[in-house]
Amino acid sequence: MTDSVFNLDFEKIAGEKLLQLMGERTPTSIALLDRNYNVHYVNDRLASTLAFSKDEICSKRCFELTGKDRPCPGCMMAKVFESGEKVVSMRRQTRKDGSAVVLEIHDVPVKKNGRVEKVIEFLVDKTRILEYRDRLEQDFLSLIDILAQLLDSKDAYTARHSRCVRDVSLALARKLGMPREEEFRMEVAGMLHDIGKVGVPWDILNKPGRLTDEEFEIIKVHSPRGAEMVARLDRFRDIGPIIRSHHERYDGKGYPDGLKGEDILWEARIISAADAFHAMASRRSYKDARDREYIKAEFLRGSGGQFDPRIAQAMLELLDTEELSDAGGW
Template sequence: MKNASKRQYILTLIVSFVAIVVLSLCTIMTFYKKSVNDTLALAAETVKQEQEYMNSYLNRAVDAVEVTKITVEHMMREGRPEQDILNFLTNESDYYLQDIDAAFTGVYGFINGEYLDGIGWVPDDDYVPQERAWYKAAVAADGQPTLGQPYIDAQTGDILMSVSQLLYDGVSVISLDVTLDQIQAETENIKLNGQGYAFVCDKSGLVITHLDKKDVGQDYTQGEMSALMKGITDNDGEPFQAVVDDKKVTVFSCSIVDEWYVVMVITNEKLYHGIRNLIGYDIGVGIVLYIIIVFFCTRSKNSTDAIMSQLDETNNELTDLNNMVMQAFAKTIDAKDKYTKGHSVRVARYSRELVKRMGGTIREQDEIYQIALLHDMGKIRIPDNIINKPGRLTDEEFSMIKLHCVNGYHILKNINAFPELAVGAKYHHERYDGTGYPSGLKGENIPRCARIIAVADSYDAMTSNRSYRYALPQKIVRDEMEKGKGSQFDPDIAEVMLSMIDEDEDYNMRQVEKMVSNILVVDDEKINIRLIENICKNEPLYKVIAAESGKQAIDIVGNQQIDLVLLDIEMPDMDGFQTLEEIRKITDVPVIFVTAYKDYKLIERARQMGVEDYITKPFLPIVFLETLYGVIG
């Protein structure tokens, strides 16, 4: 019996040991595969981030050339003399160098048969621009901006690259020299956990920048690196294995502006060194730790659950805060227009419904809502007298209105985590037929989010109140939407909006707020009432109704539609607090105290009773009006 028990004990130990070994091996194998995949993904993401940075950096130069090209072509069409064009290039060169990027060293070109240089360089007599690489590259690109092959400046020793573009006459070329020192510096910093090296090359195999500057200018299609270069072109951005200096390496690459590659090379030994060490360590201590892990697992789970619950709560709070901030931005934008309050929220709501009906996910619906919420961000820089002009805008005023697209783009463009905010702001006034602004984009070349917002924005413009009219009848709105299919609007998106209109039998999709708000002023001193009436006389959206006592105010509130109550505190028979209590029994209309009392305790008491704001006498008219608008719009 004793021997049988011992055998059972030993068998249990053996079975337990085997089970632990099998479990450990399975865990280690799974961990190894995941770690390898994570390491490869992290390395690929590192290169991807550098690609995005370099794309952005080089595209700035491309944008600069395109902007300069537009002005030069305009001057050429006007027949302006070469000296005017040279002066412009000189000013542009100085502007780019001083205000945009010190790497933009100068603008020059071959224009109307003459070589013009914005930094004043005068070439030798035998200098023929048409034979230069920058000129040939621009001609070969046939009107598209192109990056020239990098070269070393003979005077400064800097690595330079020309961004060139052929002009409309098919002969003239404009070009911008850009130093690649920043790209070189960025290349030197590309590593994975301090391991590996990086270089940038063009598609011909010419090394443009390299951690080891001695390799700059080398042709990687020749010699040992030729196999690596072939792998870069053949694998189209996917990591692959190669042999360099008799060592196995993993190569990660991404295309830059479709003309260059950014490449990171890491030996497999260094890439997986940490993983292999960790696996060896796990095998050594796995069995010992297994028992401890089981013991602490439950306790850890309880702690983890508590932490995750707190994180979820925090995340919800951050989401709510983000939504409130976005709503505050939207309210700030809409505050510019006295007549169409709530415009941004309505456009966001319509845009979300459009995406929903087109099969968009919840996340896509939320994203378009936020993009549409800030589509008019640029209006905060448009003068109020233009935004709220009651009559027809002049051409100059309409040009100012058009600027809101560009303004909004530049306000939002640095929100890198959500780039489509800026995209929606810039392009929501593009037309499907290409006659919109600011860029004249056409058809599906217009970003999808902007095409969606364009439909929602135009719909709300027709169904919102204006200084000169109320919301249009639903049939007219539908006819205009039908008429705009394929010309102003993406026909597919417009069709979805038409189905929404057809389902809206009660015409609920429109601005329902009244054009004029009734403001009840309650004050026992007539002079104060007359003062407020005088302040509001030029505000067509506000109608002032007077009450000289709390009792009279209660009667008016009970019998008329009141949108805001301005209530004095010190009054005979019934003070402001007592009047407020009685009003609250009838309606929850917003209330603002207007009083000479300057006591924070009274302000706090008013706040606790739900008073929207507290204005102390004497007050500035502009402060008074802003308070009114902040409460009722």
């Protein structure tokens, strides 16, 4: 259904008979409702989508189909009656058999003498599209896991490192109230933050001691290189800047761009903290793994310097629980 149909001026068409004629000749689900939520008409497509008969739907008010005794809070149709403007929303709807569909709903006002008398709903079933998207994202995550394993096999230190940074980053993001719909981006960035290290010589990655200044300059290239690699994939284009900036510091003394404070992407600041956590919690050839109290002291000391103060505080709160025990090896 095109926008031109969604935007029809129904004040100028010849009533419900024309709507019914159009409704039975379109692949889009259609319903006509009044101010009291009574359903005056549904087409065959909508009845099939909801697994109710037309008579069952039209004998009830719309909210009663889902077993409710009153309209849903924030009902989009009510907003149309109030504003006189079209509203588009997404809704999860329970079918008669108990299964669910995800519907994109276009609520269009039907006016008489300038007053909204009824609302026509055009409903597009997005269930399969969303299921396909979810499966695709899981396939992406599986591929990312394989790439991370390849990277981990090159560098003895990064064995488990990518997964640990991902897990700690997600724990921090949730602690800080990141919306769940943004977690996929956080998860991918956490897994791929060091992907640019595939271009760093093995002997530098696994050197059993401190790097020379020249070697450190070579290591520093991995974040912009990783960003460039990821940016080649349209699906991950917005993840590249996170990877580029995960070694920036809140005080502006990081690399590669010397960004400071809020100029550093929020996700990059989170990954920076998770990366530092795992660096301290891991045993290296030249140092033992640090315990929980040592790591807490470092985040206290680095708050406002290396770390965003809010993220440092969230890390301290997580360290007072057992949530990071697996990642810390405690």
